[in-house]
Amino acid sequence: MSSEHADGRRPDPATDGRRPDPATEAFVAHRNLLFTVAYEMLGSAVDAEDVLQETWLRWAGVDLAAVRDRRAYLVRITTRQALGRLRTIGRRKESYVGPWLPEPLLTSPDVAEQVELADSVSMAMMMVLETLGPIERAVFVLREVFGLGYEEIAEAVDKTPVAVRQIAHRARAHVAARRPRGAVSADEARTAIAAFQRAVETGDLQQLLDLLAPDVVALSDGGGIKQAMPRPTVGAGPVGRLLAAGVAVWGPLGTCEPAQVNGHPALILRVDGEIDLVVAMRIDEGLITGIYSVRNPEKLTHMERETPLSL
Numbered sequence: 001m002s003s004e005h006a007d008g009r010r011p012d013p014a015t016d017g018r019r020p021d022p023a024t025e026a027f028v029a030h031r032n033l034l035f036t037v038a039y040e041m042l043g044s045a046v047d048a049e050d051v052l053q054e055t056w057l058r059w060a061g062v063d064l065a066a067v068r069d070r071r072a073y074l075v076r077i078t079t080r081q082a083l084g085r086l087r088t089i090g091r092r093k094e095s096y097v098g099p100w101l102p103e104p105l106l107t108s109p110d111v112a113e114q115v116e117l118a119d120s121v122s123m124a125m126m127m128v129l130e131t132l133g134p135i136e137r138a139v140f141v142l143r144e145v146f147g148l149g150y151e152e153i154a155e156a157v158d159k160t161p162v163a164v165r166q167i168a169h170r171a172r173a174h175v176a177a178r179r180p181r182g183a184v185s186a187d188e189a190r191t192a193i194a195a196f197q198r199a200v201e202t203g204d205l206q207q208l209l210d211l212l213a214p215d216v217v218a219l220s221d222g223g224g225i226k227q228a229m230p231r232p233t234v235g236a237g238p239v240g241r242l243l244a245a246g247v248a249v250w251g252p253l254g255t256c257e258p259a260q261v262n263g264h265p266a267l268i269l270r271v272d273g274e275i276d277l278v279v280a281m282r283i284d285e286g287l288i289t290g291i292y293s294v295r296n297p298e299k300l301t302h303m304e305r306e307t308p309l310s311l
Contacts, residue, residue: 026070027059032310033071033146034078036121039309040141041082042089043102043126045302051081072152079138079156086134097224099232101292102126103299104261104278105307111263112186117311118263120145123292124282126262128178132171139164140171146311181284189265192281192288193258196267199247200256208243212236213287218243223296226276239291250277261303268303275300 020028027034034055038048055077067073093100102123112118119125120141129137138157142148143164150161150168157164195208218239222228233242250256254271261268261280269277278300282290294300 022064023060023062026064027056027074030071030074032308034074035307036117036309036311037075037078037141037146038082038085039105040120040126040129040145041079041138042085043130044089044299045103045105045307046298047085047089048082051078051085054081072148075142075146075148076152076156079142083134083138083157086137090134097222098228098230099219099221100130101219101221101294101299102130102262104266104280104294104303105309106303106305107260107263107309108306109260111309112260114263114311116145117309120311121262121309122180122264122282123262123266123280124180124290127282127290127292128175131178132174135159136167136171136174139167140175143168144172144175180282180289184264184283186265188283188286189281190258192283193265193267196279196281197256197258199243200250200254200267200269203247203251205240205244205247209236209240211286211288212239213284213289216287216289216291218291218293220293221296221299223298225297226295228293228295259303263309275303278303 031052035048035052038051039045042048042051055074058077058081059074062073064070104123105121107121111121129140132140135157139153142153142156143150148156150164153159153168154161154164159167192208192211195211199205199208214236215234216236216239218229218233220228229242233239250269254269254276256267256269259266259268261278264280266278266280268275269279276295278294280292281288282292
């Protein structure tokens with residue numbers, strides 16, 4: 001199989017249209033899983049797609065007769081490529097303007113129905129994963145989310161199984177101390193989103209303000225392209241004033257609609273029909289503890305169509 005189209009674009013074997021060979025069949029069968037692995041490691045759908053292309057190029061040259069477990073082999077390639085890409089993203093973040101938030105994904109209702117998958121890709125969990133080092137993040141994702149054995153993970157991250165076990169223990173404790181407290185019910189999430197939508201559409205913020213936790217944190221990612229808060233806003237009072245100012249601007253200008261983003265209810269705000277802002281929330285014990293607003297247009301390219309995810 002050629003590695004490039006005539007116009008120089010690299011092919012995606014999942015959509016290339018030609019009759020698949022065994023290597024292509026295996027890749028296509030696990031494509032959604034590989035994308036999910038890469039996305040959870042990187043927090044960027046654009047970079048995850050690039051990692052999948054790199055994975056395909058390497059997989060296409062593998063002798064399948066020597067591969068015992070094709071799924072594990074593909075995950076290993078994807079993990080190694082994602083670890084390399086993390087270094088690039090790290091350099092990019094150093095010069096990033098304002099807070100950096102994960103790239104939101106429009107997801108289908110079936111992702112929300114898979115509680116483990118939805119929790120692992122939620123914006124709240126993706127923010128927690130951002131606090132891990134690259135190897136810790138890879139080990140946590142592969143072990144806790146995808147259930148890989150320590151030996152498989154060791155091969156993927158070039159560590160011994162004993163070292164991987166220790167890294168997994170540290171990462172698990174780190175995440176447990178920072179992840180949302182308790183499972184968030186769908187009703188709680190919908191109530192919070194409905195309160196936000198009501199505030200934008202009517203100017204009545206009271207229901208939304210009543211849901212703010214005392215230590216709520218609001219983050220806004222414009223990437224230096226769109227206007228956004230240059231730093232986090234902390235506390236119910238400051239966040240409430242910020243929301244009031246935002247609603248005063250957005251109410252007359254935009255329209256808003258609920259959507260499933262990263263497996264959970266969220267809100268899409270449009271201006272002149274174009275997506276201008278995506279708002280996701282973290283909810284702990286019925287109160288909003290995190291508000292994540294993404295305005296950077298480079299991070300909204302996966303919001304016009306659903307992105308399939310898989311464990």
